[in-house]
Amino acid sequence: MIIQAVSWGWTEILWVALIGFALVFVLLVALIFIMKGFGACFRMRTATIGKKQVVAPQPMISQEEIAAIATALKIYKSVLHDSESEVVTILSIKRAYSPWNSKIHGLTQLPDRK
């Protein structure tokens, strides 16, 4: 648009290439600074919120207590599952008749008009 009236020659081409590449750099470097500033603001904000939300440190528990908790957890987890025989058995399904699993009794019966 701006160079419409200019007759193109080597000088113009080289300048366009140089300025174009420099502009890409300038724009993206500007974005770096903006993003860095933006990131710094966020980190500061997160740090401030973090400071406000500092919870009181938990009182230290003794090593005996830790050992007791660990032993209790181990015992609890060891009894959590029975040891299995690892033999897979397939039980046959018994389909004994009952009015409760009979399809016909589950359907709405029409009134038997005589």
Place this chain on the structure above:
Amino acid sequence: MWTLLTSSSSFVWDSLETFAESTGVAALVEGMGWRPLAMIVVAFVLLYLAIKHKFEPLLLLTIAFGMLLTNLPGANMFHTELFEGGHVHWDIFVANAGLLDYLYLGVKLGIYPCLIFLGVGAMTDFGPLIANPKSFLLGAAAQLGIFLTFIGAYALKFSPEQAASIGIIGGADGPTSIYLTAILAPELLGPIAVAAYSYMALVPVIQPPIMRLLTTEKERKIKMRQLRPVSKTEKILFPLIITVIIALLLPSAAPLVGCLMLGNLMKECGVVDRLSKTVQNELMNIVVIFLGITVGATATADAFLNPQTLKILVLGVIAFSFGTAGGVLLAKVMNLFLKEGNKINPLIGSAGVSAVPMAARVSQTEGQKADPSNFLLMHAMGPNVAGVVGSAVAAGILLSFLA
């Protein structure tokens, strides 16, 4: 009955003759010569590459089919004369246009590339770039190929507008190449699109030798520090900030960057999941079909079968190679100024060409060849998405100079 039929034998003969003359075979034999046939062969070769070797099949298949349709004589689906001189000739458009002419309006008016960018934005995670903004530098350096090829193309007697359109192949960004070429040099759209997408498919072949040539074994083994976590608020504000800044500083790049960032905002804000999924899948797929088939349709025998196409293909490789080298070399230069522990693995510089995510994958693969415990993928995604922004900015700059 027989007499009745034989009395009109001349009519039957004339009708058959008219029908035979209207077929594509007659057109092929009479006036069109070998050129459309050669283009049909090229279309079949591209179809073979897309189907058998899976070279960017989503685009190459549709482009090749568009090429096939436009070169079949007599089909009259695409008319170059309706778009002669870089303008749509609306006065004769409705009376003469075929199906592909109507679909081509999406390319000519710059609609499809922007819609593709909408989908690309919705599929891209800008987190690695936000966590490490220095990646923008690598994205900028990888645009070196665009401007060097611009000079090279001018040296090969292309006009400045054509040279800029050829140079943009170095950005490794299909939609941007199509967007710029449709405005500056529509007569080269077919060869440029084919070159851009073919070379994007060949990124794993073109880049590794250049990366290995420009780096030492020690540099390839550099392990980078883990990226910081990026909050959701940062990810939401990023597309808004980039859109405002780019649109204010470089309005000619606003359509591409704006669409890219709108797609990303849809993904990150999390309140328009339906829209995000639509632009990532349905809309993207529909536009890819239209874009591919119409770009292929511009590759007519006259536009494709000439020495210019060969020059464009050679210049395309050069553009790609310089882009890759630019990113790698700048990463090496940056390492001179960075402290130990903050150093950049130069292999991620090559991802600054924007072929997302193929170029980042190449960095990861090459890094793992040097050290199998090194994971560069997320680090390479930073320059990779910076390259998308960078090539759109480069296109905007070239447009503002030349359009």
